[in-house]
Amino acid sequence: MAILLDSHLQCSECPIRHRAVCAKCSTDELGELTEIKTYRSFRAGEPIMWRGDPLEYVASVVGGVASLSKTMEDGRTQMVGLLLPSDFIGRPGRSEIEFDVTAATDVTLCCFRHRPFEKMVGTTPHLSQRLMELALDELDAAREWMLLLGRKTAREKIASFIEMLVIRSNVDGDAARSQMLELPLTREQIANFLGLTLETVSRQLNAMKKEQILEFKDRRRFKVLDFGRLHDETGDDSDGGVIY
Amino acid sequence: MAILLDSHLQCSECPIRHRAVCAKCSTDELGELTEIKTYRSFRAGEPIMWRGDPLEYVASVVGGVASLSKTMEDGRTQMVGLLLPSDFIGRPGRSEIEFDVTAATDVTLCCFRHRPFEKMVGTTPHLSQRLMELALDELDAAREWMLLLGRKTAREKIASFIEMLVIRSNVDGDAARSQMLELPLTREQIANFLGLTLETVSRQLNAMKKEQILEFKDRRRFKVLDFGRLHDETGDDSDGGVIY
DNA sequence: AGGGAATTTTGACACAGATCAAGCTATGGC
DNA sequence: GCCATAGCTTGATCTGTGTCAAAATTCCCT
Numbered sequence: 001m002a003i004l005l006d007s008h009l010q011c012s013e014c015p016i017r018h019r020a021v022c023a024k025c026s027t028d029e030l031g032e033l034t035e036i037k038t039y040r041s042f043r044a045g046e047p048i049m050w051r052g053d054p055l056e057y058v059a060s061v062v063g064g065v066a067s068l069s070k071t072m073e074d075g076r077t078q079m080v081g082l083l084l085p086s087d088f089i090g091r092p093g094r095s096e097i098e099f100d101v102t103a104a105t106d107v108t109l110c111c112f113r114h115r116p117f118e119k120m121v122g123t124t125p126h127l128s129q130r131l132m133e134l135a136l137d138e139l140d141a142a143r144e145w146m147l148l149l150g151r152k153t154a155r156e157k158i159a160s161f162i163e164m165l166v167i168r169s170n171v172d173g174d175a176a177r178s179q180m181l182e183l184p185l186t187r188e189q190i191a192n193f194l195g196l197t198l199e200t201v202s203r204q205l206n207a208m209k210k211e212q213i214l215e216f217k218d219r220r221r222f223k224v225l226d227f228g229r230l231h232d233e234t235g236d237d238s239d240g241g242v243i244y
Numbered sequence: 245m246a247i248l249l250d251s252h253l254q255c256s257e258c259p260i261r262h263r264a265v266c267a268k269c270s271t272d273e274l275g276e277l278t279e280i281k282t283y284r285s286f287r288a289g290e291p292i293m294w295r296g297d298p299l300e301y302v303a304s305v306v307g308g309v310a311s312l313s314k315t316m317e318d319g320r321t322q323m324v325g326l327l328l329p330s331d332f333i334g335r336p337g338r339s340e341i342e343f344d345v346t347a348a349t350d351v352t353l354c355c356f357r358h359r360p361f362e363k364m365v366g367t368t369p370h371l372s373q374r375l376m377e378l379a380l381d382e383l384d385a386a387r388e389w390m391l392l393l394g395r396k397t398a399r400e401k402i403a404s405f406i407e408m409l410v411i412r413s414n415v416d417g418d419a420a421r422s423q424m425l426e427l428p429l430t431r432e433q434i435a436n437f438l439g440l441t442l443e444t445v446s447r448q449l450n451a452m453k454k455e456q457i458l459e460f461k462d463r464r465r466f467k468v469l470d471f472g473r474l475h476d477e478t479g480d481d482s483d484g485g486v487i488y
Numbered sequence: 489a490g491g492g493a494a495t496t497t498t499g500a501c502a503c504a505g506a507t508c509a510a511g512c513t514a515t516g517g518c
Numbered sequence: 519g520c521c522a523t524a525g526c527t528t529g530a531t532c533t534g535t536g537t538c539a540a541a542a543t544t545c546c547c548t
Contacts (some may be wrong), residue, residue, distance in 0.1 A: 018537055070391045073395040078394040080387040092376055098384045117528065128372065132336055135379040140342045142386040143324040149393035150439025154505065195394025200505055202347045219514075219526070398535070429497065441536055446497060463496070463544070 003031045023071055037112050042066075042103035049089075058090030058112040062231075064107035065184040068099045069192065078143070079193040084168055084184070090114075092131045104185055146225040149195045157194040159230045166224065183220050184188075261386055281356050286310075286347035293333075301355040303332030309353035309428040312343045313436065322393075323437040324386070328428070334358075336365055336375045348429055364467040394438045401438040402448045403474045406458075409469065426462050 039062070042048055048066060049055070061083045068081035080099055083089060089101060095114070122127050148160050165181055183190070187198040187205075196199065208214045213229050216222045224230065250448060280462065283306070286292055292310060293299070305327045312325035324343055338462060339358070364374050392404050409425055427434070431442040431449075438445065452458045457473050460466045 005276070041347060068387075070387060072395065076395045078391040080390045091380055093373060094283065094377075094380060099387060125369075129337060132372070132376050132379065133338075135376065135383060136335055139383050139386060142383060143312075145316060146317070146324045146386065146390055146393055147322040149390055151316065151320045151459060151488070175274060186524090197506060198526080199507080201527085203505095206527075369515095442496080442499085443537085444535060446495095447535095450497075 028037050037110055040109045040110070040111055042107045042149075043105075044103055044105050045108075046103045047100065048103055048107070048109070049097055051097060051100050054099060055091060055095050055097055055114050058088070058117050059109040059111040060083050061087045061089070062108040062110045064105040066109075066192075067102050067185075067189065069102065070099050077192050078195060079189070080084050082137075082184075082193065088134065090117070092118070092128065092135070104189055110157055133223045154194075154196055154200050155202050155207075156231065157196060158190075158201065158208070161190065161194060162224065162230060180217065180223050183222065251343045270469050280425040282353055284353045284355050286331075286351045286353070288349050289346055290347045291344065292347055292351070292353070293341055295341060295344050297341060299341055299358050300337060300470055302332070302361050303353040304350040305331045305333070306328050309348040310351050310353075311346050311348045311429075311433065311437075313346065314343050321436050322439060323433070324389075325376050325382075326428075326437065332378065334361070336362070336372065336379070369456055375477065396443050398438075398440055398448050399451075400475065401440060401451070402434075402445065405438060406468065406474060424461065424465055427466065 022227055031158075040059075042064075043066075051070075063085055065085075066083040066089070068083070069077050069079045069081050082104075082175040085099075091097065096240070121131065152160065162181075165183070169179070169181055184191065187201045191198040191201045205214065208230075209216055210228070212233075213224070214228045215221050215225050252358075284303070286308075287316045288308075295314075304479050307329055309329075310327040310333070311323050311325070313321050315321040326348075333353070335341065365375065392401055396404065409427070413425055415422070429437065432444045434440075435442040435445045449458065452474075453460055455473070457468070457470045457476075458466050
């Protein structure tokens with residue numbers, strides 16, 4: 001479960017605010033939580049948890065990007081979630097996971113052991129209520145993504161993806177318009193997220209560059225020059241007009 | 245939220261067992277719940293709740309099939325959930341819905357007013373725990389569907405859809421192999437569920453009929469003749485072998 | 489029962505995106 | 519700094535599914 005919420009738990013060591021904990025929780029409860037925590041780091045590409053694994057800990061992403069994905073026997077894979085810093089990995093009341101969690105970039109997690117965390121959830125109504133809210137947020141996001149996967153064109157998928165990055169980069173402040181952004185994924189990972197091939201992702205991205213909608217500093221860093229035309233029809237590159 | 249769970253609440257009037265309520269709940273609690281309930285009926289095609297509507301009641305589907313869907317401005321729609329009898333509609337802690345709920349067939353709902361239900365959730369830990377479990381089930385199902393929408397072929401989509409119907413028909417008993425089943429949706433609705441067009445759905449269904457994998461009694465009722473080949477490659481209709 | 493609308497089937501064709509195949513360009517390790 | 523490798527771009531071609539159109543079937547209403 002990836003979690004996005006406006007509550008916070010700032011512990012001394014973590015550079016981000018944890019979003020999985022209810023803002024109303026008392027400091028005592030926070031203390032109990034921070035006591036059971038440890039850090040874990042993963043290199044880009046490393047598996048974090050595997051489908052069917054027993055769930056030994058829940059975690060907040062402190063740095064980097066992790067992905068949730070499902071893979072078919074023949075290798076086709078579909079990403080079903082992206083975990084950015086401050087997002088939460090965990091399934092309240094569950095002891096197994098149903099998908100693979102992989103480090104997309106180098107990732108640092110702030111982990112809480114599963115059992116104590118569950119116990120705390122059981123005794124903290126605010127927290128369990130908050131977790132329910134988070135699960136429903138996830139569900140809404142998943143459904144929005146189903147619309148994208150089932151009905152949008154390649155161009156629209158890319159546009160939605162970039163829009164999501166813009167929105168997520170606005171966390172703690174709305175100044176992100178036209179600022180430099182980073183694609184946190186390779187072309188192949190983006191393709192797996194959007195239900196496309198890496199070639200199609202590359203072509204669409206370069207088309208938007210040619211159309212002056214995006215500007216690339218390097219393969220990863222870019223800027224949105226024209227939000228209005230992000231969702232435009234493709235084609236129509238009519239770079240000369242009528243020849244008479 | 246569509247809900248599928250092995251707990252039950254059998255109230256005197258409803259022909260099905262409600263799945264949204266924790267099996268451990270006391271009869272007092274059930275009594276409180278049944279007091280605030282009413283029935284509502286909808287004709288096939290009628291909207292039940294609309295995106296953005298205030299959530300006035302939560303409900304169990306008693307009869308018929310309802311769908312959750314999202315629609316784009318230009319009319320493209322994607323179904324994001326199917327509600328079969330005993331499934332639950334509701335978003336614990338939320339007062340709005342994020343998608344359209346429509347009666348796919350004639351539908352009867354057993355409704356509980358939102359406020360009293362929420363109050364009861366707040367004072368019944370078992371219930372809220374159970375609802376969390378349901379939300380996570382929904383999330384797992386949504387992610388499975390994302391894999392289908394993003395990566396499966398038309399044939400595979402149809403096969404998965406039929407498989408889902410078989411599994412769901414097995415509720416309360418596992419005798420469903422090879423029994424007569426019903427497509428609860430029109431070709432167009434199936435298409436909207438699978439991210440296809442109605443023509444493609446029709447063609448695939450008829451191909452599977454020609455290949456003797458499915459047998460149709462009429463447009464809606466059918467039987468699965470060969471589960472093994474449900475997921476087979478298409479093509480290879482080689483209906484005679486080599487001509488020499 | 490009959491007529492009209494809705495649904496489904498079927499065909500011909502188009503096209504978005506996949507696939508296959510080079511070549512290119514960054515990047516990290518030595 | 520240089521090489522090896524992973525990542526990316528670009529081109530040519532193919533194909534599964536969409537689109538458009540029309541006919542066939544079923545359903546439902548009077």
